[in-house]
Amino acid sequence: MSRFRDLSIAAVAAGATTLSAAAAFAQAGEVNVYTYRESKLVQPLFDAFTKDTGIKVNVISASSGLEQRIKTEGANSPADVLLTVDIGRMDDAVKAEIAQPIKSAKLDETVPVRFRDPNGYWYGISMRARVVYASNERVKQDAITYEELADPKWKGKICIRSGQHIYNNALFAAYVAKHGEAKAEEWLKGLKANLAQKPSGGDREQARDVAAGKCDIAIGNTYYWALMKNVDADKKPWADATKVILPTFADGGTHVNLSGVLLAKNAPNKANAIKLIEWLVEDKAQHMYADVNYEYPVRAGVAVNPTIAGYGKLNPDALPIAKIAENRKTASTLVDKVGFDN
Amino acid sequence: MSTSRPISLRITGTVTSTLAVLTGVAVVLPVISIALLAMQPVPDLWPHLIAYVLPQATRDTALLLLGVGSVATALGVGAAWIMTAYDFPGRGWLIWLMPLPLAIPTYIGAYVYVEIFEPLGVVHNVLSLWLPRREALALLPGMRTLAGAIVIIGLVLYPYVYLSARAMFQTQSAEFIEAARLLGANRWQQFMRVSLPMARPALAVGLSLVLLETLNDIGASEYLGVRTMTVSIFTTWLNRGSLAGAAQMSCLMLFVVAALVLLERHGRKARAFAASAESPRLAERVPLAGAKGWIAGLMCLLPPLFGFVIPFVFLLYESVHRSLFGAIDAELLHALGNSVVLALTATAIVLALGLVITLAHRWQSSKATTASLGASQAGYAVPGLILALGLLTPLVAFDSVVNAAARGLGASTPGLIVAGSSAAVVIAYVIRFMAVASGLTQAGFERIPRDYDDSARISGASQWVCVERIYLPLLRPALWGAAILVFVDCLKELPATLLLRPLNVETLATSIYQYASRGSFEQGSLAALLIVAASIIPVVWLTRFADVPNGPA
Numbered sequence: 001m002s003r004f005r006d007l008s009i010a011a012v013a014a015g016a017t018t019l020s021a022a023a024a025f026a027q028a029g030e031v032n033v034y035t036y037r038e039s040k041l042v043q044p045l046f047d048a049f050t051k052d053t054g055i056k057v058n059v060i061s062a063s064s065g066l067e068q069r070i071k072t073e074g075a076n077s078p079a080d081v082l083l084t085v086d087i088g089r090m091d092d093a094v095k096a097e098i099a100q101p102i103k104s105a106k107l108d109e110t111v112p113v114r115f116r117d118p119n120g121y122w123y124g125i126s127m128r129a130r131v132v133y134a135s136n137e138r139v140k141q142d143a144i145t146y147e148e149l150a151d152p153k154w155k156g157k158i159c160i161r162s163g164q165h166i167y168n169n170a171l172f173a174a175y176v177a178k179h180g181e182a183k184a185e186e187w188l189k190g191l192k193a194n195l196a197q198k199p200s201g202g203d204r205e206q207a208r209d210v211a212a213g214k215c216d217i218a219i220g221n222t223y224y225w226a227l228m229k230n231v232d233a234d235k236k237p238w239a240d241a242t243k244v245i246l247p248t249f250a251d252g253g254t255h256v257n258l259s260g261v262l263l264a265k266n267a268p269n270k271a272n273a274i275k276l277i278e279w280l281v282e283d284k285a286q287h288m289y290a291d292v293n294y295e296y297p298v299r300a301g302v303a304v305n306p307t308i309a310g311y312g313k314l315n316p317d318a319l320p321i322a323k324i325a326e327n328r329k330t331a332s333t334l335v336d337k338v339g340f341d342n
Numbered sequence: 343m344s345t346s347r348p349i350s351l352r353i354t355g356t357v358t359s360t361l362a363v364l365t366g367v368a369v370v371l372p373v374i375s376i377a378l379l380a381m382q383p384v385p386d387l388w389p390h391l392i393a394y395v396l397p398q399a400t401r402d403t404a405l406l407l408l409g410v411g412s413v414a415t416a417l418g419v420g421a422a423w424i425m426t427a428y429d430f431p432g433r434g435w436l437i438w439l440m441p442l443p444l445a446i447p448t449y450i451g452a453y454v455y456v457e458i459f460e461p462l463g464v465v466h467n468v469l470s471l472w473l474p475r476r477e478a479l480a481l482l483p484g485m486r487t488l489a490g491a492i493v494i495i496g497l498v499l500y501p502y503v504y505l506s507a508r509a510m511f512q513t514q515s516a517e518f519i520e521a522a523r524l525l526g527a528n529r530w531q532q533f534m535r536v537s538l539p540m541a542r543p544a545l546a547v548g549l550s551l552v553l554l555e556t557l558n559d560i561g562a563s564e565y566l567g568v569r570t571m572t573v574s575i576f577t578t579w580l581n582r583g584s585l586a587g588a589a590q591m592s593c594l595m596l597f598v599v600a601a602l603v604l605l606e607r608h609g610r611k612a613r614a615f616a617a618s619a620e621s622p623r624l625a626e627r628v629p630l631a632g633a634k635g636w637i638a639g640l641m642c643l644l645p646p647l648f649g650f651v652i653p654f655v656f657l658l659y660e661s662v663h664r665s666l667f668g669a670i671d672a673e674l675l676h677a678l679g680n681s682v683v684l685a686l687t688a689t690a691i692v693l694a695l696g697l698v699i700t701l702a703h704r705w706q707s708s709k710a711t712t713a714s715l716g717a718s719q720a721g722y723a724v725p726g727l728i729l730a731l732g733l734l735t736p737l738v739a740f741d742s743v744v745n746a747a748a749r750g751l752g753a754s755t756p757g758l759i760v761a762g763s764s765a766a767v768v769i770a771y772v773i774r775f776m777a778v779a780s781g782l783t784q785a786g787f788e789r790i791p792r793d794y795d796d797s798a799r800i801s802g803a804s805q806w807v808c809v810e811r812i813y814l815p816l817l818r819p820a821l822w823g824a825a826i827l828v829f830v831d832c833l834k835e836l837p838a839t840l841l842l843r844p845l846n847v848e849t850l851a852t853s854i855y856q857y858a859s860r861g862s863f864e865q866g867s868l869a870a871l872l873i874v875a876a877s878i879i880p881v882v883w884l885t886r887f888a889d890v891p892n893g894p895a
Contacts, residue, residue: 032845038856039673039856058845058846059845059846060845060847062840062856063860064581068579071583073738074738074742075745076738076741076745076757076758077762078762092583096583164577164581197484198486199567201861202861205460211461211462212462212466212475234864341567
């Protein structure tokens with residue numbers, strides 16, 4: 001046997017191994033999850049689910065493009081469940097026609113009507129609010145409205161991540177829904193004029209920049225602040241230097257976004273997928289959402305974590321989620337139009 | 343033995359040629375697929391793209407290419423000239439240090455420098471020892487800007503220019519330099535009027551590599567907030583949900599790529615005249631004593647210091663300081679395993695196919711085999727993102743056919759056996775890095791005289807004996823070199839891996855990207871350190887070969 005032949009056989013064998021390592025989908029006892037949530041945040045949930053049910057969870061995690069991926073994979077896509085972080089993503093998934101309605105009496109009982117799609121395409125499983133991180137030193141007020149963020153008194157004092165990011169897109173879309181496109185454009189121009197720097201980084205970095213003195217207030221989600229305060233030791237100073245104010249629209253509600261779940265249109269493990277989705281709104285998972293991820297649970301009777309409760313009583317904005325979804329594109333175009341990210 | 347070629351020989355030749363042509367086609371396939379996707383109409387997207395996306399993308403891309411090209415050329419040419427023209431303290435060390443920034447992938451460079459210069463980061467804390475915190479803040483350079491991106495990417499890519507310029511300056515024969523000196527030219531004039539113009543073809547090659555790498559980058563530009571064409575293609579597809587729109591922008595970008603490839607080809611052609619002198623007599627290096635020597639040494643130290651030493655030390659410090667070594671988590675080991683398996687598999691396939699293509703070219707030099715060789719070298723120019731975009735459709739189509747066939751046979755459907763598995767990632771690696779293997783193997787073959795083939799044939803040896811006894815032993819250095827380079831290129835690859843990786847598969851590169859995009863890059867320090875450490879080996883290997891073998895070190 002020649003060495004060259006050995007080598008070529010080895011090469012072919014290596015290739016074949018990779019091929020055979022391709023997961024054999026639709027095996028009994030598995031469920032394939034495509035997730036936008038950080039794997040560190042959702043893995044404990046999946047581990048607990050596997051412990052309870054014996055169903056193995058396969059995960060692919062990304063920060064963008066999962067709907068497009070499922071769409072491209074087409075009829076033979078291995079995707080069962082899509083776990084998303086915002087109404088915008090759920091709306092994208094439904095529009096891309098990659099979801100199917102979920103029929104489950106259990107879900108309908110547990111998830112309040114306003115936190116789910118009327119046609120059953122998606123269900124919210126946890127909630128977070130888009131709030132203000134304000135400097136303890138330099139900001140005296142303890143209440144603020146979203147409208148006020150465009151007030152010139154904040155000139156050069158605000159930090160925020162990219163206006164095209166899904167969290168800001170939903171907030172701006174809510175503003176368009178409430179005040180109309182023209183007023184929203186004015187407001188975005190005003191907010192842009194108040195920025196201390198070009199939008200960049202994530203919500204945690206905005207808190208850091210407040211702590212460093214670059215700006216006085218920043219916009220971020222509720223759970224980031226709690227994670228910095230309680231989990232991420234080296235980012236604790238960033239939370240310590242700031243306080244969380246629950247802002248409201250002029251008509252009284254705080255903007256919230258949902259993390260939600262969809263059932264893929266061609267789910268090969270549909271039964272297991274529905275088991276997982278139902279499990280996510282049960283007591284155990286909802287407690288994990290509250291205490292491990294610091295989110296507001298959607299299940300009645302599950303208490304929020306004390307750190308989150310410390311922000312004050314949340315009064316979620318009553319604007320229907322569908323209204324936010326239909327104004328997303330306008331909001332995105334306005335961000336480009338006013339050069340928000342430049 | 344008859345004078346006509348024996349049947350077995352012709353068959354082997356035909357088989358290898360067919361394989362070669364198929365490989366060439368596979369490399370071109372994603373580009374064809376992109377072109378087909380781009381034909382679909384995108385009704386309401388272009389007005390928006392033209393109004394808000396394209397002007398910015400074109401401007402940012404042009405400025406980034408211009409900036410990175412200038413930084414890389416200035417650093418590369420300057421350092422190469424000082425290193426070949428002068429002797430000074432520390433030069434022996436610098437020979438090894440100078441190319442090492444190639445071991446830092448652009449995205450890791452970006453993550454590290456953002457961390458170093460961020461508010462409350464290392465530099466801010468040091469400055470705060472002398473200044474009030476808020477005043478120190480004003481002194482921090484904005485890394486998340488176009489200027490920041492230009493400097494960071496330029497710092498890690500300049501070695502491409504440096505290596506090609508230095509090789510050129512070294513082989514320029516002393517006669518030219520001496521003639522210039524006799525005519526009364528000083529050092530500066532010799533450089534500007536003789537060495538630089540003669541090195542221009544080599545610079546074109548180095549520079550085009552720098553620019554191709556810049557176009558390929560998505561991790562660094564996206565993180566630094568620079569909205570290049572590459573980033574815009576990514577967001578058009580993933581956030582606006584328009585695959586056709588992304589494909590159309592990809593076509594625009596491929597024109598830019600084609601222009602760069604032409605630049606590189608032009609450079610290679612012109613090279614022949616420049617390096618015509620056989621075993622040239624090297625010009626003597628001028629020793630620089632005292633302060634001058636130290637200044638030269640320091641000037642040459644700066645690029646590798648910022649391009650390699652600082653990022654490397656930072657990653658090492660973070661990994662130790664966060665005791666990541668002590669608590670190597672299962673996730674990292676998993677990613678490491680995936681990275682290694684994918685890279686090894688791709689490397690084996692690339693080497694085998696590279697050998698087949700070059701063998702076919704040697705045995706049956708025809709239009710088809712020459713075209714295959716050319717096509718196989720073009721894959722490297724296609725940015726990884728566009729490659730992935732172009733691969734998805736054909737791979738899914740292939741899988742659909744397999745599933746339909748299974749259904750027809752009444753068997754259970756296997757699902758996405760290629761597009762939904764690591765095979766997709768491996769195929770992308772193979773297409774993208776085929777050029778490295780076929781280029782190096784081809785160069786290796788050119789050094790094996792044809793007489794060897796003839797002597798073997800006269801003595802009645804079969805073609806396989808020829809391969810085993812003659813080619814493989816003589817090609818060993820070239821094949822090893824190709825293996826090392828391809829392996830590390832696969833390890834570092836980000837855009838295609840990101841889009842094509844299947845369930846449960848994270849590689850080192852994608853896990854670093856995930857950490858960074860979620861604002862906790864420091865947790866990915868160890869993964870980044872592993873990639874950098876692995877990349878040092880081939881860079882050192884390259885350095886050995888970039889030196890003129892018989893020249894003084």
